Amino acid sequence: MARTRLYRHGVLEAEGLPVREVARHRRDEGVMIWIDLCGPSQEELTALADDLGLHALAVEDALHAHERPKLHQYDTHLFLSAYAVRLDESSGHLAHAELSAFVTRQALVTVRPDDRFDVGLLTARWDESPGLAASGVGYLAHGLLDCVVDSHFEAVQSLDEDIERLEDLVFADRPNDVDMQRRALSLRKSLVTLRRVVLPMREVVNGLMRRDHELVDSTLMPYFQDVYDHVLRASEWTESLRELVATIRETQLDIQGNRLNLIMKKVTGWAAIIAVPTAITGFYGQNVPYPGSGEPWGFWVSTTAMLLLSGGLYATFKRRDWL
Incomplete structure (x- = not known):
């Protein structure tokens, strides 16, 4: 099922129109469109790519899962892939939702292999700052990146709280070593996964901010810099937590040796x-x-x-x- 939006001169004019109808307005003056495709077939995405002039390699990347977070520049558009994440606090498992996006001068096309990414959060983020819509497609791209990076930040914050609780268990009078080892391993795996999706986002956000792309104007630049700051903080936080988990594991082994x-x-x-x-x-x-x-x-x-x-x-x- 596709979701669409049409903005004209910075004002939301229509929502939920058919994809072909929305695509026909892309060349109108002052028009900006958003098209979201969830689980599209190759024929559907190829047909849309022909209408919008999207590169075949970018279309191939959007259809194949498990792409690395990245930003590629083509003649007519930019292509980016990213992952939103969510931590299951009961198990410590990190679930991720993959998405791809085509960014043209007047359109943002998001492609999702499944419905794990909550598009409702994305549209709500856009609706929170309608005054920025006059800045063009950069406004849509900012909302998308903001949602993704916020999920990274929330996940690393939750992991930090879980690791603090794990530290308390290490020095408990009667620790359950098996459960603690299982929890530490699960958190370590989640941190490795989070690191894979967070670190490349620095290049993605920094690339979109380049002036030669003409995507980010002076109004949007502070907002993109704020997102970039969140990416750096999440990256540094993830690295420090990986070291902390390793230290906790070493401390646990030392305590076990002392007890023995x-x-x-x-x-x-x-x-x-x-x-x-x-x-x-x-x-x-x-x-x-x-x-x-x-x-x-x-x-x-x-x-x-x-x-x-x-x-x-x-x-x-x-x-x-x-x-």
């Missing part, structure tokens, strides 16, 4: 304490006469020796923090 050493010290200490009465009783259990053999005082002497020696070892180990 503490357990080994305790086990060794108790083994030494138990070895003393074992040695005494084993010695007195020989089938030969010994001092006190068959006498009550012999039993009390051996018992007292076991208690004194074991107590001395316990005090020594306790003082050295072995127990």
Whole structure:
């Protein structure tokens, strides 16, 4: 299903018109159009490309999934691909929605392989600042990039909060190491995915701001610079979180090693304490006469020796923090 908008002299004139009808107005003076295609067939997109003069390579990239975020310049238009993301806080999994866009002097054509990208957020973003529509297609491109970059920023912010909670679990008295390892691995994978879609956006936004494209005028330039600033912050934040997750994992392993050493010290200490009465009783259990053999005082002497020696070892180990 296609969605369309038609602006004339910076004012929204029509919405929901057929694609062919909207495309016919692209050459009208002061007209700016938006066409959104969700899951189009190759024939549908090729027909629209013929009407708008879109390059065949760009059409091929729009139809193939898992393209890298990028910006390409052709003779008649710009082509960009990007990913909006959303973090599932319960599992730590990062879901992404791919989209492509053709940017001409008077039209923005967005192509989505599925409906995971919420177009309603995009149109709402445009409606929040109708006064910028007079700046042309750059206004539509800004709204699109703003939605995408905001999703990156929200995802990295949520990941930061999850990692803070993971830090608290590392120093818990009774940590669940299996769940913590699973959570840390899931967050690390999400950060790797986020890094792949965030870092290239610096080139995309910076490329659109170039003056030779004549897409961004003086009115829109501060808004694009704000988006670029968000891209840089999201990129730097993602890199720092990747290092933080690695540090948390190393800290967890160190704590596990320290706990294992503490357990080994305790086990060794108790083994030494138990070895003393074992040695005494084993010695007195020989089938030969010994001092006190068959006498009550012999039993009390051996018992007292076991208690004194074991107590001395316990005090020594306790003082050295072995127990």
